[in-house]
Amino acid sequence: MTEQLVFRAIADPTRRSIMTMLSSGERSLNEISAQYEMTRPAVTKHLKILQEGGLIRVRAKGRERLHALQPEALKTVSDWVSFFSQFWDEKLADLKQVVEADDD
Amino acid sequence: MTEQLVFRAIADPTRRSIMTMLSSGERSLNEISAQYEMTRPAVTKHLKILQEGGLIRVRAKGRERLHALQPEALKTVSDWVSFFSQFWDEKLADLKQVVEADDD
DNA sequence: TTGACATGAAACTGAATGGTTTCCTATATA
DNA sequence: TATATAGGAAACCATTCAGTTTCATGTCAA
Numbered sequence: 001m002t003e004q005l006v007f008r009a010i011a012d013p014t015r016r017s018i019m020t021m022l023s024s025g026e027r028s029l030n031e032i033s034a035q036y037e038m039t040r041p042a043v044t045k046h047l048k049i050l051q052e053g054g055l056i057r058v059r060a061k062g063r064e065r066l067h068a069l070q071p072e073a074l075k076t077v078s079d080w081v082s083f084f085s086q087f088w089d090e091k092l093a094d095l096k097q098v099v100e101a102d103d104d
Numbered sequence: 105m106t107e108q109l110v111f112r113a114i115a116d117p118t119r120r121s122i123m124t125m126l127s128s129g130e131r132s133l134n135e136i137s138a139q140y141e142m143t144r145p146a147v148t149k150h151l152k153i154l155q156e157g158g159l160i161r162v163r164a165k166g167r168e169r170l171h172a173l174q175p176e177a178l179k180t181v182s183d184w185v186s187f188f189s190q191f192w193d194e195k196l197a198d199l200k201q202v203v204e205a206d207d208d
Numbered sequence: 209t210t211g212a213c214a215t216g217a218a219a220c221t222g223a224a225t226g227g228t229t230t231c232c233t234a235t236a237t238a
Numbered sequence: 239t240a241t242a243t244a245g246g247a248a249a250c251c252a253t254t255c256a257g258t259t260t261c262a263t264g265t266c267a268a
Binding site for chain 4: 132133134144145148166167168169
């Protein structure tokens with residue numbers, strides 16, 4: 001199943017940082033790797049794992065590859081956390097249910 | 105910082121499974137490890153990592169060690185996901201803000 | 209069409225991870 | 239007090255993971 005791939009993807013701080021970066025718009029590999037101390041191939045590997053988790057999508061544009069956030073994949077995590085949130089914030093959990101039931 | 109320890113802790117499917125088990129009440133090491141195919145020391149290591157992430161607390165009772173869920177630690181994850189949730193469910197994100205502002 | 213630029217791919221390395229086996233310590237109880 | 243029960247600790251192993259270096263490929267622009 002794919003759930004594990006999402007949890008795996010967000011387990012690394014560099015990957016979470018990349019997600020934050022992409023939240024303001026799509027970026028090429030060069031633009032992304034310029035922000036980190038590690039080499040470009042290392043960033044490429046992180047991007048691949050994010051892609052496997054469904055958290056980003058990639059499109060080619062000329063010789064560039066543009067990476068965009070696909071945050072819907074985080075619903076998996078959100079749902080998982082929500083189950084436990086009933087134990088620390090029942091009010092929020094209840095409201096959330098209402099919202100989600102009202103949501104289609 | 106400690107945020108990473110939480111994401112690390114929830115990255116493993118066995119550990120997430122243990123959290124689910126503990127959501128119905130505290131359990132001794134023996135009770136927990138009886139549910140898994142792996143050996144007891146392996147489960148001990150998972151419990152240690154959960155503890156380092158603040159997700160469980162342990163108390164001694166006679167010769168037993170009882171493990172209880174401490175789900176507040178998941179607020180870290182919840183907050184992180186919430187930032188991205190604005191991109192896939194603005195309605196939920198907005199309501200959540202209202203609830204949290206109203207919460208003290 | 210040549211050169212510069214953007215990326216892909218492969219082989220390698222060290223450290224972390226998830227697991228094992230073996231042995232030790234502490235507590236409860238017959 | 240002897241024994242069974244619950245758990246801790248250490249040493250070890252295989253795999254995964256995050257990173258590197260080196261080299262190949264594809265596209266743009268002069």
